[in-house]
Amino acid sequence: MSNVDGHHLKLLEAFLFASAEPVPLKVLEERLPDGAEIEALIEELKNHYEERGIKLIHVGKGWAFRTDPELAQALMVDRTVTRKLSRAAVETLSIVAYHQPVTRAEIEEIRGVGLSKGTMDVLFEAGWIRPRGRRRTPGKPVTWGTTEGFLDHFAMESLEDLPGMEDLKAAGLIDKRPAIQTLGTRADMAPAADPDELEEVPEQEVMNEDPLDPDDGEDLASLEAE
Amino acid sequence: MSNVDGHHLKLLEAFLFASAEPVPLKVLEERLPDGAEIEALIEELKNHYEERGIKLIHVGKGWAFRTDPELAQALMVDRTVTRKLSRAAVETLSIVAYHQPVTRAEIEEIRGVGLSKGTMDVLFEAGWIRPRGRRRTPGKPVTWGTTEGFLDHFAMESLEDLPGMEDLKAAGLIDKRPAIQTLGTRADMAPAADPDELEEVPEQEVMNEDPLDPDDGEDLASLEAE
Amino acid sequence: MTEDVNDSVDDFEDEERVVAAPGTELVLDVGGFEGPIDVLLTLARDQKVDLTQISILELADQYLYWVAEIRRTNLELAADYLVMAAWLAYLKSRLLIPDMSTEEEPSGEEMAAALQFQLRRLEGMQDAGARLMARQQLGKDFFKRADPEKFGYNSTSIFEVTMFDLLSAYGEHTHRSNVKTLHIQGSDLFSPDDAVKRMMGMIGKIPDWASLDQFLPIELRGDIISRSALASTLVAALQITKEGKMQMRQGGSFEPIFVKDAARVVESIDDINEEKRDQ
Numbered sequence: 001m002s003n004v005d006g007h008h009l010k011l012l013e014a015f016l017f018a019s020a021e022p023v024p025l026k027v028l029e030e031r032l033p034d035g036a037e038i039e040a041l042i043e044e045l046k047n048h049y050e051e052r053g054i055k056l057i058h059v060g061k062g063w064a065f066r067t068d069p070e071l072a073q074a075l076m077v078d079r080t081v082t083r084k085l086s087r088a089a090v091e092t093l094s095i096v097a098y099h100q101p102v103t104r105a106e107i108e109e110i111r112g113v114g115l116s117k118g119t120m121d122v123l124f125e126a127g128w129i130r131p132r133g134r135r136r137t138p139g140k141p142v143t144w145g146t147t148e149g150f151l152d153h154f155a156m157e158s159l160e161d162l163p164g165m166e167d168l169k170a171a172g173l174i175d176k177r178p179a180i181q182t183l184g185t186r187a188d189m190a191p192a193a194d195p196d197e198l199e200e201v202p203e204q205e206v207m208n209e210d211p212l213d214p215d216d217g218e219d220l221a222s223l224e225a226e
Numbered sequence: 227m228s229n230v231d232g233h234h235l236k237l238l239e240a241f242l243f244a245s246a247e248p249v250p251l252k253v254l255e256e257r258l259p260d261g262a263e264i265e266a267l268i269e270e271l272k273n274h275y276e277e278r279g280i281k282l283i284h285v286g287k288g289w290a291f292r293t294d295p296e297l298a299q300a301l302m303v304d305r306t307v308t309r310k311l312s313r314a315a316v317e318t319l320s321i322v323a324y325h326q327p328v329t330r331a332e333i334e335e336i337r338g339v340g341l342s343k344g345t346m347d348v349l350f351e352a353g354w355i356r357p358r359g360r361r362r363t364p365g366k367p368v369t370w371g372t373t374e375g376f377l378d379h380f381a382m383e384s385l386e387d388l389p390g391m392e393d394l395k396a397a398g399l400i401d402k403r404p405a406i407q408t409l410g411t412r413a414d415m416a417p418a419a420d421p422d423e424l425e426e427v428p429e430q431e432v433m434n435e436d437p438l439d440p441d442d443g444e445d446l447a448s449l450e451a452e
Numbered sequence: 453m454t455e456d457v458n459d460s461v462d463d464f465e466d467e468e469r470v471v472a473a474p475g476t477e478l479v480l481d482v483g484g485f486e487g488p489i490d491v492l493l494t495l496a497r498d499q500k501v502d503l504t505q506i507s508i509l510e511l512a513d514q515y516l517y518w519v520a521e522i523r524r525t526n527l528e529l530a531a532d533y534l535v536m537a538a539w540l541a542y543l544k545s546r547l548l549i550p551d552m553s554t555e556e557e558p559s560g561e562e563m564a565a566a567l568q569f570q571l572r573r574l575e576g577m578q579d580a581g582a583r584l585m586a587r588q589q590l591g592k593d594f595f596k597r598a599d600p601e602k603f604g605y606n607s608t609s610i611f612e613v614t615m616f617d618l619l620s621a622y623g624e625h626t627h628r629s630n631v632k633t634l635h636i637q638g639s640d641l642f643s644p645d646d647a648v649k650r651m652m653g654m655i656g657k658i659p660d661w662a663s664l665d666q667f668l669p670i671e672l673r674g675d676i677i678s679r680s681a682l683a684s685t686l687v688a689a690l691q692i693t694k695e696g697k698m699q700m701r702q703g704g705s706f707e708p709i710f711v712k713d714a715a716r717v718v719e720s721i722d723d724i725n726e727e728k729r730d731q
Contacts, residue, residue: 013279053239113487
């Protein structure tokens with residue numbers, strides 16, 4: 001046993017246990033008495049549940065109790081029957097996840113085909129993607145990214161847990177520019193354009209984005225906290 | 227640790243966690259692997275959570291995890307909400323103030339419109355009005371008056387400090403006739419209402435009233451204290 | 453890349469082989485594909501070689517054959533697929549006749565490389581999607597608490613009402629409840645009708661130009677009543693002048709206004725007498 005406050009630990013346990021959705025640290029700080037050492041408490045709690053049927057897991061900015069995935073086979077719980085995602089939706093989801101922030105046009109570019117209207121809607125409705133801002137380019141297109149709910153659903157602590165991200169990056173495949181424009185950055189090709197100009201694009205784009213109205217972010221956070 | 231099967235214990239824990247409703251023993255027997263000693267498992271699980279922030283309890287027809295009720299109180303967050311009173315509420319409050327003691331029916335009569343239930347509740351919740359007694363008329367309706375809290379909020383020593391009709395008129399708060407407004411520069415407008423009539427009402431009614439029975443008062447007092 | 457092109461050139465010369473080889477394995481279900489790149493990717497995968505090693509020229513041929521087969525069996529093909537076919541036909545020509553490249557346009561090799569990149573990128577995303585879906589998922593492999601409990605707030609409400617709000621609400625209410633019938637208060641202002649009557653009565657008695665001020669029923673004090681008198685008198689004078697019974701004159705803006713009996717102009721004593729009798 002560590003030396004954390006026993007009462008605080010109980011409060012944290014009760015609060016996290018009571019919540020279906022991951023609870024952001026910020027909310028925990030609000031709920032627990034002043035001076036509670038949240039981080040140490042979480043560590044203690046996590047250790048306690050290490051060998052139990054439920055686990056305390058880290059999701060995005062928050063923490064949540066979830067049943068042990070190893071029990072999946074044996075656990076006869078009514079499963080939520082989620083509509084099987086279409087191929088287009090799965091592809092679109094992975095493009096949003098790996099290339100975010102990404103515009104609709106860029107998704108279409110990567111897939112080499114127009115996006116039917118319902119595809120994004122399904123992902124948006126599932127609470128996996130959200131508008132992140134607007135690209136500072138003509139037409140100010142909305143950019144999309146994934147949500148905390150996405151991390152929660154696929155049991156990821158952060159986007160760094162995206163499978164194969166490192167390999168894809170190393171292979172230069174995380175690049176949302178039209179294919180012909182990517183030529184310049186590839187070592188084995190004669191540069192088609194000034195490489196400096198092109199290489200900067202991804203970073204620029206991060207800077208090059210207007211956030212949607214500031215409340216948006218908060219709304220989403222509070223929605224998820226509910 | 228007792229000698230129950232560790233895997234079964236995990237399954238039970240996860241299953242109860244993921245169940246929307248208390249789970250009857252019979253269902254547990256169905257869902258857990260054959261040969262699982264349900265009663266012993268439950269006993270074990272219950273003991274485990276004895277000193278924790280959540281409890282395994284028997285609710286209704288089955289078993290369920292619930293957060294410790296003692297902790298629930300501590301997990302409540304104190305917050306102050308600034309609310310605006312509706313126009314109806316402000317008007318009702320002013321009528322109670324000027325016409326007290328006054329029954330609900332009289333308020334409706336005076337306002338010429340029905341009073342929605344919430345209106346009086348809000349004023350009561352704000353601690354500004356209280357039941358004063360019962361009118362000695364058929365049905366013995368409760369009469370309402372203002373509280374000390376009302377005086378406090380509006381920084382008045384007593385109800386005598388409420389401006390009289392003449393003051394209100396002088397302040398231009400009564401009798402703004404739209405058609406004549408262009409002539410507002412003239413000081414020689416005739417008063418529109420008979421001030422005496424209005425001021426006398428409260429005194430008459432005071433005589434005509436029973437105090438509330440003591441219990442009644444207590445109930446309301448405790449309501450207010452909440 | 454260059455090797456690929458060389459191989460492809462050989463393949464091209466052996467046209468029969470290209471048409472026949474993959475033909476039997478082709479899936480003609482257009483609906484199963486997510487666009488032309490997806491078709492190309494499927495065709496490429498059928499070759500079972502690394503995408504970085506694939507012969508783009510051969511792939512282009514296979515795609516063109518696939519499109520031809522689809523069209524031969526009268527299946528509808530979306531424009532996207534036909535555009536890609538045209539592009540691939542163009543790419544083929546660029547690859548086979550390298551001289552055509554100009555400064556502005558990418559060379560055939562560059563176009564092929566771009567296509568290869570696009571294929572690899574989409575393949576990467578498709579694989580990533582598959583791996584994502586293969587992960588443990590909430591509600592399928594692990595579960596959240598199905599019966600969440602809520603801890604509320606100990607709310608203290610502070611109501612924002614000022615004394616002014618309270619009193620004006622009462623004032624408004626009192627006002628509203630008192631005005632059961634709308635009585636329009638009689639006006640004590642001067643009307644143009646009265647002014648016309650007044651002036652008509654006085655007009656015959658003016659010997660010469662006289663200031664309009666002299667016709668006012670009351671002294672000009674600057675309050676609203678005397679201002680209404682001035683306004684209505686002016687309106688009356690204009691009306692009477694319009695009827696030809698009077699003349700008006702003003703030296704300039706804001707100068708005094710003078711009026712004169714029109715009958716005096718013709719010096720008709722009869723008219724004067726007549727008017728006198730009328731009174």
